[in-house]
Amino acid sequence: MAFLSGSLSFERFRVVTPELASFGPEQLEQLESLAAGEFRPTAEETVRVGFLAGGHLFDQTFDLEKNVIFDALHFAMRVDTNQVPSAIRKAWAQMELAAITAENPGRRPTKAEKEQVKEAVQQRAAVEAESGKYHRMSQFPALWDAPNSMVYFGGSNTNACGLFADLMSQAFEMELDRVGAGYLASRFADAHGTAAALDDVRPAVFHPEHTGGEADWANADALHPDFLGNEFLLWLWHQTDQVSDTLSLSDDTEVTVMFAKSLSLQCPAGISGRETLSSEIPTRLPEALEAIRSGKLPRKAGLTLVRLGQQYELTLQAESLSISGAKVQKDEDAQGREVLESRIDAIRLLNETVDLLFEVFVRSRLSSGWDEQVEQISRWVSPLHPERQRNAA
Numbered sequence: 001m002a003f004l005s006g007s008l009s010f011e012r013f014r015v016v017t018p019e020l021a022s023f024g025p026e027q028l029e030q031l032e033s034l035a036a037g038e039f040r041p042t043a044e045e046t047v048r049v050g051f052l053a054g055g056h057l058f059d060q061t062f063d064l065e066k067n068v069i070f071d072a073l074h075f076a077m078r079v080d081t082n083q084v085p086s087a088i089r090k091a092w093a094q095m096e097l098a099a100i101t102a103e104n105p106g107r108r109p110t111k112a113e114k115e116q117v118k119e120a121v122q123q124r125a126a127v128e129a130e131s132g133k134y135h136r137m138s139q140f141p142a143l144w145d146a147p148n149s150m151v152y153f154g155g156s157n158t159n160a161c162g163l164f165a166d167l168m169s170q171a172f173e174m175e176l177d178r179v180g181a182g183y184l185a186s187r188f189a190d191a192h193g194t195a196a197a198l199d200d201v202r203p204a205v206f207h208p209e210h211t212g213g214e215a216d217w218a219n220a221d222a223l224h225p226d227f228l229g230n231e232f233l234l235w236l237w238h239q240t241d242q243v244s245d246t247l248s249l250s251d252d253t254e255v256t257v258m259f260a261k262s263l264s265l266q267c268p269a270g271i272s273g274r275e276t277l278s279s280e281i282p283t284r285l286p287e288a289l290e291a292i293r294s295g296k297l298p299r300k301a302g303l304t305l306v307r308l309g310q311q312y313e314l315t316l317q318a319e320s321l322s323i324s325g326a327k328v329q330k331d332e333d334a335q336g337r338e339v340l341e342s343r344i345d346a347i348r349l350l351n352e353t354v355d356l357l358f359e360v361f362v363r364s365r366l367s368s369g370w371d372e373q374v375e376q377i378s379r380w381v382s383p384l385h386p387e388r389q390r391n392a393a
Contacts, residue, residue, distance in 0.1 A: 002054070002141035002154055003074055003347065004340055008314075009324040011156055012179040012351065013165065015149040018172060022146055023073045028062040030171045035060045036078035039137075042130055046083045049163050051171070052076040057137055070341045073144040077155075077164050081136045084125045092121045140164065148348060151176065156322055180320045181232060182224025184355060188362045197366045203227050203268070204370075206234070206378050207295055215268035215297070217319070229318035230268075232361045233298035237283050238377045249356040250363075253308060257357070259283040261302035262315065265291045272296065292381045307353045310346065321358065326350060 003010075020027075036050030037060070053059040053067060054076045067074055096117040097109055109117070128134060141154040142164070153164050161178065168174045177183060189198040203214065218227055236257060239247065246256045263282035266274040272294050279285055282302070298318055305312045314326035328350060331342035364373060 002076070003143040003152065004069070004343055008154075008326040008328065008347065008350075009156070009322075010143075010152040010154050011161055011320060011322045013151040013153060013176040014179055014183075015144075015151060016175040016177055018174065019149070020146045022071045023068045023144075025064065027073060027172075028064065028067060031067075031075055032060070032062050034167065034171050035062075036080070039080040039082070039135065042082070046081060046129075047163075048080045049167050050078055050080075051167070052078050052139060054141060057139055069337075070344045071146050072344050073146070075142055075144075077140045077142060077160075077167060079138045079140070079160065079163060081138075082129050082132070082134055084128055084134050089121055089125060092124055093117050096120050143344075143347070145344075145348060148351070150179075150351065152347065152351075156317075156320075156324070178320075180224065180226050181229030181318065181358070182222060182226040184321065184358055185228050185362045185365075186224050188359055189366065192363075194366045198225070201225055201228070201365070204231055204374050206374060206381065207293075215266075216270040217266065217268075217299070226319040228362070228365065229321060230297040230299065231365065232358055233301050233316070233318050234292065234377065235361050235364070235373070236357075237292075237298065237301075238380055241283065242376075242380055247357065247360055249307075250359060251356060253356075255305055255307040255353055255357055258304040259301055260304045260313065262300070263288060263298065263302065264300040265296035266299050267294070267296050269295065274299070289381070305350075305353055305357070308349065310349055312350050312353065314350070316354070321354060323350070323354070 002008075031051045031053075034051050036048075036052055039048055052075065053062045054074050055061075055066075057078060059076075062075070097113075098105075100113050100117070101107055101109060138160075140160055143152040144150075145152070151168070153161065155161060155164065165176050165178075168176060185198060186195075189195045215227055215230065237259065239245075240257050240259065245258060246254050248254055259281060261280070261282070262276065262278050264274065264276045265288070275287070275291060275296070277285055277288055277291075282288055300315060300317050302313075302315050305314070310329055312326060312328055315324045316322075317324070328343070328346040331339070331346075334342045364370060
């Protein structure tokens with residue numbers, strides 16, 4: 001059961017409604033009512049989704065002892081697809097055209113011939129689809145944390161997240177907000193009376209020679225400023241390199257941060273491309289410093305976080321703040337069901353740590369001192385920075 005063992009990879013959704021403090025038979029019945037069952041491939045139905053009990057691709061046995069741990073609900077979603085790949089359909093079309101124009105290979109096919117090819121491909125695709133040859137099944141784990149109104153979903157692509165949100169809405173009349181950098185910034189601003197300041201936020205310019213603007217990867221229709229996630233990782237890099245690797249959090253705890261294993265950067269203007277660096281401490285590589293000097297921003301970073309005696313290793317995606325490959329410490333004293341309960345606690349603490357760390361950045365980003373922070377970061381990435389000169393020597 002994915003969230004209960006091994007490394008963790010997930011997106012996060014905040015539960016707007018319904019408000020639940022615990023789980024019981026009613027929620028299991030709702031899952032079971034939309035359980036993933038036998039899928040009989042047809043030409044018309046290309047995608048079907050349903051719930052699983054979390055054990056394997058065919059697990060439909062929902063049980064309180066198995067699925068309710070502590071005050072969290074563990075389950076999964078299965079996606080059945082039955083689609084002929086576009087590359088195969090294209091190949092069939094080319095074969096049909098070749099047969100039609102065999103006597104005169106150089107001529108252009110007529111409109112009627114193109115329609116003939118289209119119909120032939122559709123008919124062949126229908127036959128192949130009904131055979132089940134292209135039937136694929138994918139399983140995505142989920143963990144609903146009732147006290148914190150959070151759902152962790154073990155899928156990162158937009159299509160899977162959309163299917164999951166729709167299925168949860170159908171089962172529980174549920175409203176979910178997908179948690180990303182901009183969403184968390186908006187929640188902080190609303191809670192601290194700085195919503196007007198957030199409305200005025202535009203992408204920061206850390207290099208005098210670069211112009212500001214939305215990044216190539218930004219969603220222009222997004223409700224929230226997810227580009228803050230890129231600025232957060234750059235700000236965090238500067239903090240750990242130039243100020244301290246230990247940051248004070250709003251709950252009076254501290255977190256120690258180290259960049260580790262991997263770092264992906266990309267040019268927001270789409271000019272100098274993207275690069276991924278691998279090293280024990282990738283932020284210390286000359287290539288990493290050159291990347292940010294050229295205007296690239298972090299898209300994804302490997303991090304080690306230590307807080308409240310717990311150490312986490314993870315990769316954090318900037319805009320969505322999604323987590324992948326996370327390793328959490330085991331409670332060596334836990335036995336039996338306590339092992340699962342301690343695992344749930346560790347996931348909650350990881351989630352809380354990331355949010356509190358991001359909150360430190362947002363507080364700074366919306367403060368009157370942000371312009372000074374931008375100047376400090378700009379000087380830091382400059383080739384004339386004293387530390388850069390020492391490294392070059």
